[in-house]
Amino acid sequence: MQSFVTYMTKAETVEFHEKYSTISRDELLARLQDRALAIVNVMPADSFKTGHIPGSVNLPVADIQTKARQRLSNFHQEIAVYCSGPT
Numbered sequence: 001m002q003s004f005v006t007y008m009t010k011a012e013t014v015e016f017h018e019k020y021s022t023i024s025r026d027e028l029l030a031r032l033q034d035r036a037l038a039i040v041n042v043m044p045a046d047s048f049k050t051g052h053i054p055g056s057v058n059l060p061v062a063d064i065q066t067k068a069r070q071r072l073s074n075f076h077q078e079i080a081v082y083c084s085g086p087t
Contacts, residue, residue, distance in 0.1 A: 023080050028053070035067055038079045053082065 023031075025074050031037050032055055039056040048058040059071045061083075072079065 028080060036077050038074070038077050040072070040079055040081045042081055042083050057083075 006062045028039070032039075032053070039053055041052050041056045041058050042051075042064070043058070043060060044060050044062075048060075052058065057071050059068060
């Protein structure tokens with residue numbers, strides 16, 4: 001199984017947080033029907049089958065590089081990524 005661990009320098013961490021934002025649980029719940037937002041679950045397929053946010057797309061971390069274009073049809077829309085169930 002491929003490990004996906006990334007270490008960022010302090011400058012890279014700051015740049016990351018300037019480029020990307022965090023969506024709150026309440027905002028995500030309010031936007032579940034918003035077609036401008038793709039919700040992506042990056043857990044393994046078995047975990048996705050056990051429970052996931054309704055309408056989310058399963059794209060396990062190990063498959064991002066090879067399957068993202070197949071699973072996400074519009075790269076211009078906002079993408080919310082999560083790695084756990086809807087709890």
